[in-house]
Amino acid sequence: MKPAISALMDDGAEASQHQVALRALEGDPEAQEIWARYHLIRDAMQDTALLSEGFCARVSSRIAEEPTVLAPQPAQRKATQPKWIGKTMLAASVAAAGFVAWSILASFVDWNRAATSVAHAPADLEASAVAVPMTSAVNEYLMAHHAYAARGGLQGVAPYVRTVSTNAESRR
Amino acid sequence: MRGLACALVLFASCAQAEAPMVDANSWLKRIQHAAQRLSYTGTFVFRQGERNETSRITRIIDESGDHEHLEVLDGQPREVIRHGEEVRCYLPERKVILVERRTGQRSFPALLPTHTAHLNELYSLSLGESARIAGFETQSVLLTPKDDLRYGYKLWADKSTGMLLKARILNERNETLEEFSFTHLRIGGEIRRELLLPRVAMRGTAWHVEQAVIKQTRLADAGWQIKASLPGFERIVEVKRQRRDAAPIGQVVFSDGMSAVSVFIEPTAGRQEALRSGLSTMGAMNSYTRELGDHVITVLGEVPIANVRRIGNAVEFSRQP
Numbered sequence: 167m168k169p170a171i172s173a174l175m176d177d178g179a180e181a182s183q184h185q186v187a188l189r190a191l192e193g194d195p196e197a198q199e200i201w202a203r204y205h206l207i208r209d210a211m212q213d214t215a216l217l218s219e220g221f222c223a224r225v226s227s228r229i230a231e232e233p234t235v236l237a238p239q240p241a242q243r244k245a246t247q248p249k250w251i252g253k254t255m256l257a258a259s260v261a262a263a264g265f266v267a268w269s270i271l272a273s274f275v276d277w278n279r280a281a282t283s284v285a286h287a288p289a290d291l292e293a294s295a296v297a298v299p300m301t302s303a304v305n306e307y308l309m310a311h312h313a314y315a316a317r318g319g320l321q322g323v324a325p326y327v328r329t330v331s332t333n334a335e336s337r338r
Numbered sequence: 339m340r341g342l343a344c345a346l347v348l349f350a351s352c353a354q355a356e357a358p359m360v361d362a363n364s365w366l367k368r369i370q371h372a373a374q375r376l377s378y379t380g381t382f383v384f385r386q387g388e389r390n391e392t393s394r395i396t397r398i399i400d401e402s403g404d405h406e407h408l409e410v411l412d413g414q415p416r417e418v419i420r421h422g423e424e425v426r427c428y429l430p431e432r433k434v435i436l437v438e439r440r441t442g443q444r445s446f447p448a449l450l451p452t453h454t455a456h457l458n459e460l461y462s463l464s465l466g467e468s469a470r471i472a473g474f475e476t477q478s479v480l481l482t483p484k485d486d487l488r489y490g491y492k493l494w495a496d497k498s499t500g501m502l503l504k505a506r507i508l509n510e511r512n513e514t515l516e517e518f519s520f521t522h523l524r525i526g527g528e529i530r531r532e533l534l535l536p537r538v539a540m541r542g543t544a545w546h547v548e549q550a551v552i553k554q555t556r557l558a559d560a561g562w563q564i565k566a567s568l569p570g571f572e573r574i575v576e577v578k579r580q581r582r583d584a585a586p587i588g589q590v591v592f593s594d595g596m597s598a599v600s601v602f603i604e605p606t607a608g609r610q611e612a613l614r615s616g617l618s619t620m621g622a623m624n625s626y627t628r629e630l631g632d633h634v635i636t637v638l639g640e641v642p643i644a645n646v647r648r649i650g651n652a653v654e655f656s657r658q659p
Contacts, residue, residue, distance in 0.1 A: 296616075296617065297616075297617035297618055297619040297624065297643055298614065298616070298617070298618050298619070299618065299619065299620060300618045300619065300620040300623065300625065301614065301618070303611045303612070303613050303614070304613070304618070304625060304636070304638065306436075307600070307602050307625075307636055307638050308623070308638065309425075309427055309436060309438075310438075310550075310579060310587075310589055310600065310602070311591070311598070311600040311638055311639065313425055313438060313440050314440065314574065314575045314589075314591040314593075314598065314600070315591065315593065315598030315600070315639065315640070323395070323406045323407075323408040323418045323419075323420050323425070324382070324384075324393075324395060324408060324518060326408055326416075326418040326427070327384045327391060327393050327408065327410055327416075328384075328386070328516075328620070328621065328623055329416065
């Protein structure tokens with residue numbers, strides 16, 4: 167069992183071997199224990215900051231509470247993720263937190279700063295799903311829009327009153 | 339006897355249809371006509387949620403063309419002056435004058451829906467109550483959308499000239515999102531041309547003029563597609579706008595005659611101020627921003643939030659063969 171788990175961690179075995187290891191990790195407490203220990207060893211060797219106890223469970227429950235992500239996340243954030251994370255963290259998820267939760271998280275969290283990034287994650291998700299007040303960054307677009315947006319009878323300059331006042335913004 | 343009654347009923351309904359200004363559609367035509375030919379000066383209040391702003395507006399149409407001046411009187415001062423196709427926005431706080439000359443497949447005022455007939459297909463039109471607004475006797479007209487792609491409107495027009503005195507944009511729960519309402523208005527007569535001049539003090543500090551160069555374009559030629567089905571909305575303009583050395587921004591405007599929505603496509607690298615991804619809202623204006631490759635897509639307009647998101651997600655880019 168140990169070589170299969172080790173191989174799975176390092177992505178060094180055949181697919182059939184992976185199946186064996188994954189099945190064991192699903193139901194066998196001993197296999198899960200080995201899995202956790204191997205990771206602890208590797209984390210120590212790679213000087214990775216340890217996550218606090220129950221971290222995975224907390225992340226899973228937080229994700230379950232989040233609104234659905236409606237907008238795609240910026241592509242370049244993925245680039246900040248070290249290469250090895252993709253493989254090992256996906257595998258770890260099967261045992262610990264559930265595949266879906268981790269792959270969502272892995273797509274936007276810089277894993278080296280996982281503990282702090284998770285604290286900011288809900289705000290990121292919310293920004294994509296819930297409408298927030300407009301900021302003055304859109305003012306130029308608003309003006310460009312009003313230049314062409316003819317309205318029933320109010321098609322003159324009146325709609326230009328709709329810009330974001332920076333006074334209003336600072337009051338918020 | 340019954341035949342006679344039927345004939346009378348038929349006659350009565352025909353007579354009603356022919357009588358001037360009895361149906362909502364004629365009122366809309368009249369409002370549009372008034373907006374194109376009347377000169378006026380007045381004060382209106384713009385309400386948007388808790389925001390409540392008073393503005394002064396003057397419009398003069400003469401042999402030299404069509405001129406307008408809008409001055410926001412509350413809070414941060416802002417002025418907009420339009421001479422024909424040229425629009426100047428004065429932003430005293432930043433000492434900036436944004437200048438742009440509208441261009442397009444259809445220029446103003448031909449940009450207006452010249453026939454209101456198709457509005458019947460998109461909105462249920464009906465007449466509302468009569469009301470007295472800013473000293474004018476008005477007739478109200480209701481436009482209730484037949485689908486969820488647009489908002490509803492309630493318009494109040496002066497009974498004698500057709501001038502729009504008040505306009506309201508309503509959501510699907512019939513709640514007011516925005517309202518424009520004149521508190522004082524003078525139509526026609528002698529309107530002093532000084533009212534068209536900017537009121538901000540132009541002396542002293544140097545003002546910075548930012549001129550936008552606007553050119554017609556076809557974004558499809560650059561690989562951009564908007565694959566959304568937008569029943570009732572027509573693509574009215576497609577331009578490329580550029581300020582000084584900034585990156586050019588693509589803009590496509592769709593309009594159904596009442597509501598309009600713009601799609602902006604801008605290179606991410608060109609932006610000084612980052613746009614927040616996701617949905618944002620301000621009264622009846624909704625916007626949706628997302629990144630697509632190295633571009634930022636922003637859909638903005640006075641249409642429901644689900645519609646801006648739908649359009650935003652339908653923007654695609656494909657490399658040219």
